[in-house]
Amino acid sequence: MKSFSYERARTPAEAAASALRRPDAKFIAGGTNLLDLMKLEIETPAHLVDVNGLALDKIEATPEGGLRIGALLRNTDLAADARVRRDYAVLSRALLAGASGQLRNKATTAGNLLQRTRCPYFYDTNQPCNKRRPGSGCGAIGGFSRQHAVIGASEACIATHPSDMAVAMRALDATVEAVRPDGTQRTIPIADFHRLPGDTPHIETTLQPGELITAVTLPKPVGGAHVYRKVRDRASYAFALVSVAAIVQRDGTGRVALGGVAHKPWRVEAADAELPRGARAVAAQLLANARPTKDNAFKLALAERTIGAALSEAKG
Amino acid sequence: MQGPSDFELSRRKLLLGTAASVAFGAAPTAYAQPSAVPAQADVAEAVSMSKVSFNVNGSLREIALDTRTTLLDALREHLHLTGSKKGCDHGQCGACTVIVGGRRINSCLTLAVMHQGDSITTIEGLGTPEHMHPMQAAFVKHDGFQCGYCTPGQICSAVAVLDEIRAGIPSHVSADLNAPLQLTNAELRERMSGNICRCGAYSNIAEAISEVAGRPA
Numbered sequence: 035m036k037s038f039s040y041e042r043a044r045t046p047a048e049a050a051a052s053a054l055r056r057p058d059a060k061f062i063a064g065g066t067n068l069l070d071l072m073k074l075e076i077e078t079p080a081h082l083v084d085v086n087g088l089a090l091d092k093i094e095a096t097p098e099g100g101l102r103i104g105a106l107l108r109n110t111d112l113a114a115d116a117r118v119r120r121d122y123a124v125l126s127r128a129l130l131a132g133a134s135g136q137l138r139n140k141a142t143t144a145g146n147l148l149q150r151t152r153c154p155y156f157y158d159t160n161q162p163c164n165k166r167r168p169g170s171g172c173g174a175i176g177g178f179s180r181q182h183a184v185i186g187a188s189e190a191c192i193a194t195h196p197s198d199m200a201v202a203m204r205a206l207d208a209t210v211e212a213v214r215p216d217g218t219q220r221t222i223p224i225a226d227f228h229r230l231p232g233d234t235p236h237i238e239t240t241l242q243p244g245e246l247i248t249a250v251t252l253p254k255p256v257g258g259a260h261v262y263r264k265v266r267d268r269a270s271y272a273f274a275l276v277s278v279a280a281i282v283q284r285d286g287t288g289r290v291a292l293g294g295v296a297h298k299p300w301r302v303e304a305a306d307a308e309l310p311r312g313a314r315a316v317a318a319q320l321l322a323n324a325r326p327t328k329d330n331a332f333k334l335a336l337a338e339r340t341i342g343a344a345l346s347e348a349k350g
Numbered sequence: 351m352q353g354p355s356d357f358e359l360s361r362r363k364l365l366l367g368t369a370a371s372v373a374f375g376a377a378p379t380a381y382a383q384p385s386a387v388p389a390q391a392d393v394a395e396a397v398s399m400s401k402v403s404f405n406v407n408g409s410l411r412e413i414a415l416d417t418r419t420t421l422l423d424a425l426r427e428h429l430h431l432t433g434s435k436k437g438c439d440h441g442q443c444g445a446c447t448v449i450v451g452g453r454r455i456n457s458c459l460t461l462a463v464m465h466q467g468d469s470i471t472t473i474e475g476l477g478t479p480e481h482m483h484p485m486q487a488a489f490v491k492h493d494g495f496q497c498g499y500c501t502p503g504q505i506c507s508a509v510a511v512l513d514e515i516r517a518g519i520p521s522h523v524s525a526d527l528n529a530p531l532q533l534t535n536a537e538l539r540e541r542m543s544g545n546i547c548r549c550g551a552y553s554n555i556a557e558a559i560s561e562v563a564g565r566p567a
Binding site: 126 | 368397398400405416420437439440441444447453454455456459461463464466478504507510514517518519520521522524527528539540541543544545567
């Protein structure tokens with residue numbers, strides 16, 4: 035691991051200003067992804083701004099009837115919150131389907147959103163990777179690409195976003211709140227938060243340098259049956275091959291988002307409209323422009339069947 | 351020929367010597383890094399030191415260390431609490447599991463300097479060979495191990511799992527998120543999935559935890 039200096043930030047604005055002053059700085063919260071990558075020298079910050087003391091670990095009701103989830107709330111606590119379990123069960127389910135008990139006890143709301151891909155070519159520093167070293171090429175394209183994206187990828191990168199939580203938040207139309215280094219705040223719809231890789235796969239979100247996530251807000255509950263269905267290579271503690279977050283109302287309408295298929299949680303509003311017509315119609319809309327590799331073409335059929343299973347589960 | 355206890359003694363001495371010789375300068379973990387990791391080539395690189403104090407197994411400890419030191423390395427190499435084990439060093443195996451503020455975490459994926467003022471319990475703090483924690487006794491009784499390397503992490507994790515169930519924290523296999531939890535074998539196995547045992551003692555581990563939880567496996 036490269037050497038780094040360390041500071042404990044006292045306010046969100048102070049943390050953001052520190053990070054802007056030092057372009058080689060990173061925020062650290064749970065640290066479960068960042069330290070993993072620092073040990074491999076994939077991340078090499080020269081300065082760490084510890085944000086754990088910022089008191090952003092609350093979860094509170096919003097005036098609009100929704101919930102405001104602090105950026106530093108641990109994944110365990112978010113999944114176990116009584117209001118989330120009752121009104122946003124898809125989010126509890128997604129969180130509980132991810133990582134291990136130990137990791138969920140450290141991992142935070144914001145850190146989960148900002149976690150980086152688990153593409154093995156990103157992790158292997160002997161391989162080219164446009165995300166790790168822009169311009170070096172992509173080892174996954176033409177390589178072993180069973181886990182990779184089937185839609186929204188580019189000639190530069192076919193990595194997927196690994197989060198389960200973010201897929202549920204996409205289905206719930208969450209909003210990310212951030213503070214800029216000058217202390218001003220802004221909100222970013224979750225749909226616009228993660229970027230597609232394009233020519234710049236190393237830029238993964240629409241956050242600006244120094245900008246710090248302070249919270250994620252959920253709109254007021256929409257009701258319906260909440261299902262998170264995750265298909266993976268083992269029954270627990272593995273990343274998704276395909277996952278489905280679905281919220282289905284009694285009349286068959288609802289929303290659906292996919293994980294494990296793209297560089298960001300994948301939702302297409304036109305696919306939501308197909309929900310009353312069933313999984314085939316939904317999958318056809320969601321994956322209309324899919325371009326799988328020979329290794330991961332199975333994800334198209336798997337996605338359709340997993341949507342079908344989620345819709346059956348929602349009917350009860 | 352050396353007896354097992356002689357070997358144990360010299361191995362421990364060797365480890366202590368190794369830790370002391372690298373405590374300042376290169377990263378204490380350098381000798382344990384997998385070969386794919388770039389070597390610590392630049393030994394002249396500036397080292398950033400920091401002080402941290404926390405409570406470990408009931409004792410206040412204050413140490414000055416390289417900011418890079420993980421909590422696991424601080425416990426093992428600086429405080430010589432070698433019960434917590436370094437398996438993968440990447441949060442995938444659970445051998446390093448310790449309990450911080452009542453919660454189990456991977457001590458390899460957190461920096462020691464991030465734990466100012468925290469209360470940390472390691473396997474050494476749960477019990478001793480003479481006065482074992484009920485979970486330790488149950489692992490012995492049910493043969494919940496073979497080589498024993500993952501065992502301290504398994505036991506710390508298991509103790510915290512029962513607390514999590516008591517606190518009503520649901521899991522991936524909980525059928526109803528809003529109903530009281532059932533302490534089933536499936537619940538225990540799902541909750542213990544962050545602790546890998548390559549000897550495959552899982553059945554016996556589940557039996558040991560079930561006994562402590564007060565129900566048959």
